[in-house]
Amino acid sequence: MFGGGGGGLDPRKMEQMMKQMGIDVDSVDATEVIIRVDEDTELVFDSPQVTKMDARGQNTYQVVGSPEERDRTDTDTQTETVDIPDEDVEMVAMRADVDEETAREALKQNDGDLAAAVAELE
Known part of the structure; x- marks a missing residue:
């Protein structure tokens, strides 16, 4: 659907297409992201790359990085x-x-x- 071939789209073309569809993309300056998996476990991303996409008022966040799995019972003292x-x-x-x-x-x-x-x- 997008561009044929194996390389995908040029990032500039992708950005233009997203703007045409009303999707704004911004980088978020995050130092840490924590995802609580359950009451005992969390995933901690130190210095992640975070991107926020705003598609007509609906925000989506993309987190890129290598998480460390942490036991929450150690931190909830x-x-x-x-x-x-x-x-x-x-x-x-x-x-x-x-x-x-x-x-x-x-x-x-x-x-x-x-x-x-x-x-x-x-």
Whole structure:
């Protein structure tokens, strides 16, 4: 369909055709792209080439590079390292009418924010 032969189209001709069809192509200056595959795994592209195509308001991104597969359980340790004072746990447990273990977990998930923990539990 495009150009016959084995070489494909000249990039300039391809760009002209895309403009005629209303497709804008721009380079995105990205330093890292992370794709979360599932709750335990992510693909990390360091210094990728990223292209954004805008076809009549519908954006499509193309990422070119070699990803590193990373285990997310190694990077999601922030909630376990938050130091939660016992007084805060007691206050959230009393206010939200839950046990202290539930209150502590809500505080960890909300980075120690008392109001957010109570709001989550109510």
